Amino acid sequence: MKKLLLVFLLSISSFANAQWIVVDLVPELGAVIYIDKSSITQVSQFTRVWEKVEYTKISEMAKVNILSTRSYLEFDCREKKYRMLSFQSFRNNNLENFANGDDKKGEWKFIAPQTVYISVLEHICKK
Secondary structure, eight states, X not given: OHHHHHHHHHHHHHGGGOOEEEEEEEGGGTEEEEEEXXXXXXXXXXXXXXXXXXXXXXXXXTXXXXXXXXXXXXXXXXXXXXXXXXXXXEEETTTEEEEEEEOOOOOOEEOOTTSHHHHHHHHHOOO
16 A cells, blocks of 8 residues: 555656647547656666546446546567556546556556557557
């Protein structure tokens, strides 16, 4: 819990200078996908970026009152795969009213064509 709180507090200051750009729209979910262009970093052979999802409506499938999420993602541009490094959800749009989070490193997942993550990959893995 302390680790999650520390990550949250550190991220507040880093998001003051965020440069969010739209990378995809998911109409069936009522979602807009953003990445923070200023957060794109290279770590070894991997590329990391903060992603934000803003929902225009509360998801009926999820049955939770979440209107925005933020994820720290790591991409392998050559292998076209990604994993989640951190995730937070918020009850309001604009990353307001923190609901919960998880800082467990996720498993690598290959990215299917014509998906949200292929859009993110194309934006951050430009040569």
